[in-house]
Amino acid sequence: MDADLAETLPARIHGVGTSQIGMVADRGRHDPEVIKLWIGEGDLPTPPFIVEAAHRAMLAGETRYTYSRGLPALHQALSDYHRRHWKVEVAPERFAITAGGMNAIMQTCQALLEPGDEVIIPAPGWPNLAEAVRVAGGVPVPVAYQQAEGGRFTLALQDILAAVTPQTRILVVNSPSNPTGWVMPLAEMEALRDAARERGLWILSDEVYNHFTYGNAIAPSFLQVTTPTDRLIVTNTFSKNWAMTGWRAGWVTYPEGLAATFSKLGQYNTTSIPTFIQHAAVAALEQGDAFIRTMVGRCVESRAILVEGLSRIRGVTVFPPEGAFYLMVWVDTGETSLDLAFRLLREAKVGVAPGTAFGPQGEGFLRICFAISPELAREAVARLARVLSKPV
Known part of the structure; x- marks a missing residue:
């Protein structure tokens, strides 16, 4: 049965x-x-300071419904965090709080995809990306990494663009990459940005692992090379940086003008994530470097x-x-x-x-x-x- x-x-x-x-x-x-x-x-x-922030918030009665897009204090903390690490100005109203990075990606797919739209995804890649596309009615299109001399993976811009068809809607970038460890240089981000602008395509940049690099600097962000009106959505999570995998807290950064859209998507996906967890997330951003x-x-x-x-x-x-x-x-x-x-x-x-x-x-x-x-x-x-x- x-x-x-x-x-x-x-x-x-x-x-x-x-x-x-x-x-x-x-x-x-x-x-x-x-x-x-x-x-x-x-x-x-x-870390204890994050746990204690959640506990204090619960004891203070922060256990009720809140804004579907998240607490204003958390939006401001995210804005400050991006200014501190990437020297970019991202307005607080461009953030929505999600139930982890997975829900951030799912809401992005819900916002952007029509049935049959194609999404170009580097492969091998985190499987949840492709499956979120399928759940939303889209078609994942894999583009293979190449293996370079010296034992590392590379992803050629020409390979990404060769996969573009009239049905293509989104170009996915996951840098630093799960599972390959590839990091997209800033100059290549600029080139992909230009190609996406020319073709009217969206870029979905999954930047969960920005801090985990093995050179002299954190990984670049597409927010450094785009404007607030570019067709760019960045997804992220509190899971990796602050050992909060089970807390299920993440965020979306979207272009100007989409706050109402992501407010509605938050409402109908989760209503909101728990208020006390959002207070813990503020502590993570402000005290967790x-x-x-x-x-x-x-x-x-x-x-x-x-x-x-x-x-x-x-x-x-x-x-x-x-x-x-x-x-x-x-x-x-x-x-x-x-x-x-x-x-x-x-x-x-x-x-x-x-x-x-x-x-x-x-x-x-x-x-x-x-x-x-x-x-x-x-x-x-x-x-x-x-x-x-x-x-x-």
Whole structure:
């Protein structure tokens, strides 16, 4: 009966894929012996000053409905945050608060897509982007990263533009990228901006990992090279920078004139996220820069441990990321990446994400999250080396 009912659902829902990350995680989620590196989540708890801000807000009665677009104080804190880190002026009325980065992307798709509109997405890419497009009735169009000398990924502007058709509506950029670690240079952002303007296309820029870079500066933002009236939407989340994955708080930055649109979308998606969580988000923005530096510093060290250690294993090729906190690793065992992820879970007690979780372009790869302590990174390398060094 359940299968028959499922057949009656809309085609766009039938096309939504099952998360392979979830498939692996569900087999070891409650095993305390597993080192869990499959999901985009650090191992630090939410900082106490954020938790305490939420607690104070609850005790003060901040537990009722509020503006669907979010608290004005949070809009102002976001404006100040962007001025501080990217030297850009973004008016407070250009922000809407969402239930995490995923809801930010979903609301963007709801706002921009008509059925059949095409959305160009770099691949391999975070699967939720493509699935949000499908749920909204759009058509995801993958454009493959290239692998450059020196073991890194690149994305050519000409490859993006070659995929544009009369049905194209949105160009997606995720920089720093999940899972490849690619970072789009500012000059390429300017070139893509110009191409989008010429063609009347929207840019959806997912900038969740801006602070997680392994050079001398944070990653650039499209807000640095656009005007308030450009067809640009930037999505972001409190999850990564401030260890708030379970709080489900994010934001959208949209062009002038769309505040009423995103107010309505917020109303009919979630009404609003909890008021006390928004007060915690204000604390994160105003007091959390030092915590971000701590997170990035740990990632720098753990990244180096994993890159060096895994590079020594025969049959393993490591692609050191420029940004984000994931390592893409090519493993030549003859298995599918999903089968290998299951085997590493069983034999090494290490949970990793199969490359095909990010599209068919990820076959042969594993994605490993290194937002962990250096000690845990060393243990993960030792366990993986013991298993991958043995013949299959």
